[in-house]
Amino acid sequence: xxxxxxxxxxxxxxxxxxxxxxxxxxxxxxxxxxxxxxxxxxxxxxxxxxxxxxxxxxxxxxxxxxxxxxxxxxxxxxxxxxxxxxxxxxxxxxxxxxxxxxxxxxxxxxxxxxxxxxxxxxxxxxxxxxxxxxxxxxxxxxxxxxxxxxxxxxxxxxxxxxxxxxxxxxxxxxxxxxxxxxxxxxxxxxxxxxxxxxxxxxxxxxxxxxxxxxxxxxxxxxxxxxxxxxxxxxxxxxxxxxxxxxxxxxxxxxxxxxxxxxxxxxxxxxxxxxxxxxxxxxxxxxxxxxxxxxxxxxxxxxxxxxxxxxxxxxxxxxxxxxxxxxxxxxxxxxxxxxxxxxxxxxxxxxxxxxxxxxxxxxxxxxxxxxxxxxxxxxxxxxxxxxxxxxxxxxxxxxxxxxxxxxxxxxxxxxxxxxxxxxxxxxxxxxxxxxxxxxxxxxxxxxxxxxxxxxxxxxxxxxxxxxxxxxxxxxxxxxxxxxxxxxxxxxxxxxxxxxxxxxxxxxxxxxxxxxxxxxxxxxxxxxxxxxxxxxxxxxxxxxxxxxxxxxxxxxxxxxxxxxxxxxxxxxxxxxxxxxxxxxxxxxxxxxxxxxxxxxxxxxxxxxxxxxxxxxxxxxxxxxxxxxxxxxxxxxxxxxxxxxxxxxxxxxxxxxxxxxxxxxxxxxxxxxxxxxxxxxxxxxxxxxxxxxxxxxxxxxxxxxxxxxxxxxxxxxxxxxxxxxxxxxxxxxxxxxxxx
Ligand code: MOS
Numbered sequence: 001x002x003x004x005x006x007x008x009x010x011x012x013x014x015x016x017x018x019x020x021x022x023x024x025x026x027x028x029x030x031x032x033x034x035x036x037x038x039x040x041x042x043x044x045x046x047x048x049x050x051x052x053x054x055x056x057x058x059x060x061x062x063x064x065x066x067x068x069x070x071x072x073x074x075x076x077x078x079x080x081x082x083x084x085x086x087x088x089x090x091x092x093x094x095x096x097x098x099x100x101x102x103x104x105x106x107x108x109x110x111x112x113x114x115x116x117x118x119x120x121x122x123x124x125x126x127x128x129x130x131x132x133x134x135x136x137x138x139x140x141x142x143x144x145x146x147x148x149x150x151x152x153x154x155x156x157x158x159x160x161x162x163x164x165x166x167x168x169x170x171x172x173x174x175x176x177x178x179x180x181x182x183x184x185x186x187x188x189x190x191x192x193x194x195x196x197x198x199x200x201x202x203x204x205x206x207x208x209x210x211x212x213x214x215x216x217x218x219x220x221x222x223x224x225x226x227x228x229x230x231x232x233x234x235x236x237x238x239x240x241x242x243x244x245x246x247x248x249x250x251x252x253x254x255x256x257x258x259x260x261x262x263x264x265x266x267x268x269x270x271x272x273x274x275x276x277x278x279x280x281x282x283x284x285x286x287x288x289x290x291x292x293x294x295x296x297x298x299x300x301x302x303x304x305x306x307x308x309x310x311x312x313x314x315x316x317x318x319x320x321x322x323x324x325x326x327x328x329x330x331x332x333x334x335x336x337x338x339x340x341x342x343x344x345x346x347x348x349x350x351x352x353x354x355x356x357x358x359x360x361x362x363x364x365x366x367x368x369x370x371x372x373x374x375x376x377x378x379x380x381x382x383x384x385x386x387x388x389x390x391x392x393x394x395x396x397x398x399x400x401x402x403x404x405x406x407x408x409x410x411x412x413x414x415x416x417x418x419x420x421x422x423x424x425x426x427x428x429x430x431x432x433x434x435x436x437x438x439x440x441x442x443x444x445x446x447x448x449x450x451x452x453x454x455x456x457x458x459x460x461x462x463x464x465x466x467x468x469x470x471x472x473x474x475x476x477x478x479x480x481x482x483x484x485x486x487x488x489x490x491x492x493x494x495x496x497x498x499x500x501x502x503x504x505x506x507x508x509x510x511x512x513x514x515x516x517x518x519x520x521x522x523x524x525x526x527x528x529x530x531x532x533x534x535x536x537x538x539x540x541x542x543x544x545x546x547x548x549x550x551x552x553x554x555x556x557x558x559x560x561x562x563x564x565x566x567x568x569x570x571x572x573x574x575x576x577x578x579x580x581x582x583x584x585x586x587x588x589x590x591x592x593x594x595x596x597x598x599x600x601x602x603x604x605x606x607x608x609x610x611x612x613x614x615x616x617x618x619x620x621x622x623x624x625x626x627x628x629x630x631x632x633x634x635x636x637x638x639x640x641x642x643x644x645x646x647x648x649x650x651x652x653x654x655x656x657x658x659x660x661x662x663x664x665x666x667x668x669x670x671x672x673x674x675x676x677x678x679x680x681x682x683x684x685x686x687x688x689x690x691x692x693x694x695x696x697x698x699x700x701x702x703x704x705x706x707x708x709x710x711x712x713x714x715x716x717x718x719x720x721x722x723x724x725x726x727x728x729x730x731x732x733x734x735x736x737x
Contacts, residue, residue, distance in 0.1 A: 013632035049131035049661030084219020101274025131340035160329030165298035169289025177358035188236025209502030240346030273666035277345030317355030360712030386594030397624025405622030429721025435599035445498030468633030480520025482549030506701030522580035612733030626700030641706015
């Protein structure tokens with residue numbers, strides 16, 4: 001039996017199934033659940049970066065009408081900031097200040113305004129120590145991380161002899177590239193609503209991982225995970241900052257227990273800068289050695305990034321250098337410097353986004369030194385197998401991406417000479433870069449029920465962080481079940497549902513999609529077996545392979561009059577529903593294949609030579625990302641990634657005061673992200689890719705690859721326009737003048 005794959009709904013540009021709820025306000029986010037007797041939590045944050053709290057005067061705050069509790073390290077119940085996995089948290093257990101913006105207290109009141117006012121009345125005295133704030137002044141303290149970088153690799157890796165190959169190389173590029181701290185700015189800030197019902201805790205949280213957040217709260221407060229139900233039905237963007245539960249999450253639960261009423265705790269935009277992670281500053285050295293005809297003989301990519309004094313986060317900038325180009329001698333390394341700032345975290349394509357700026361700028365510099373077209377140079381070093389482990393690719397369409405992207409962009413019309421392409425007074429630049437991101441997958445489960453009325457209910461824990469999980473899973477279920485999308489209800493976002501991984505590493509489509517696909521197949525197959533074995537069915541005794549499931553009916557392939565509806569089969573058997581569960585997990589494929597997405601980014605910039613103003617005026621991105629589940633939502637993910645990359649290239653930069661470690665631009669007025677006027681027409685092309693190895697759906701994930709290569713493509717275009725090579729992000733006007 002099959003469901004006519006070719007004509008199926010998977011891949012179609014189906015509108016978001018939750019679109020109507022979202023535009024009408026019907027979609028409830030973590031801070032929008034009407035709970036009786038709600039109270040409001042507001043945190044107090046440290047104003048110094050390092051030292052001790054010597055005095056904390058809460059009297060005035062406690063006397064504000066409506067205030068129910070002021071919790072500080074002086075009266076907080078016991079909690080653990082280290083248990084439950086994820087980041088190490090600060091949960092009011094002592095008077096130590098580790099970074100500016102650390103939550104050092106929480107005020108709970110019957111209204112938000114009263115809580116805000118009371119929090120402003122808390123007086124804190126500190127014994128302040130001189131903090132270490134900036135990485136560039138402390139590079140002598142760089143150390144080899146104890147932990148692994150993603151894919152369980154050690155921080156240092158090498159094959160061949162890079163030092164030797166560099167010495168003898170005919171042509172060399174050896175440059176340093178730097179990227180600043182950047183902060184996540186999802187439209188919805190972090191928010192937690194905590195409700196105790198006896199010893200059961202209900203939590204509505206804005207999270208990328210309901211199960212990991214559940215574990216974290218359990219570990220922090222010393223309660224059984226089974227006593228916590230975590231719900232997250234809609235999330236207004238994650239980008240990595242909601243990939244692990246931060247201190248405010250268990251603090252909200254702690255406060256709710258203290259006041260014996262529900263507590264809602266929403267971080268303000270300003271509070272998004274400090275206690276909830278950020279993309280760390282990086283300093284990266286790239287050394288390339290090549291022959292005169294452009295064969296890479298040496299590739300070294302060394303990255304140093306910041307971490308906190310109490311936790312370790314490695315920005316794995318060297319990951320792509322290890323696998324992107326065929327080269328006999330490759331060395332990658334990662335170092336950390338501890339600063340008195342919060343712990344950095346994943347931010348859209350952690351590692352690849354910052355790392356590709358350095359690597360893909362350096363490749364462009366080499367292309368200029370060799371006088372070889374940058375695409376041609378990349379093709380001469382095309383990796384036919386993964387150089388890091390010699391494994392074959394599960395699929396790789398990078399050559400096609402270069403080709404169709406270049407064609408669409410008109411690359412062959414490019415005069416490579418800097419400042420050669422002008423439009424009146426303006427300098428025009430064309431630049432390109434490679435995009436790449438690994439294909440990840442984790443165990444995930446789903447339950448499918450075909451109901452007596454011919455509809456289906458599909459459930460799987462998971463999250464929709466704005467990427468379109470509801471929609472693509474509805475399509476996957478519809479196709480597996482042979483039902484129209486309108487007949488499917490897909491539910492997610494509740495730890496009472498089957499377990500799934502965090503929505504990070506672009507893995508939700510591959511992980512949850514596979515579970516939904518398998519559970520759907522299983523339910524459909526159970527229904528078919530009922531019909532085939534039932535003398536009253538027109539399909540009685542038929543071969544399973546001759547039966548097609550479509551539009552809520554089973555029918556014989558060659559005799560479509562022999563058919564019956566799902567509803568009828570269930571009714572005759574007096575069944576309310578048919579249920580199937582799938583527990584899907586990756587197999588051996590990771591040992592046999594190297595699994596990655598690839599793409600090619602093409603940028604046009606227009607530079608005002610008098611002011612240095614840079615406008616991105618055109619964009620083409622071509623991607624090989626496996627099977628597309630929804631042409632519209634996948635396109636949106638890639639466009640979103642490219643826009644994010646434009647911000648990274650030209651605007652985003654978190655500035656910190658060296659004395660107090662305070663972020664001085666913690667809002668969207670001063671922390672610049674691209675607005676509509678900054679974004680050119682963006683054309684995303686998909687190269688057809690049929691990957692039989694990665695997972696049953698053949699899907700690679702599209703959340704993160706879009707940002708990779710973008711900053712380099714822009715830096716390369718700026719060089720082409722102006723003849724100035726900017727190796728320090730963001731590329732602001734002052735750097736061009
Ligand atoms: Mo993504 S930065 O792995 O949430």
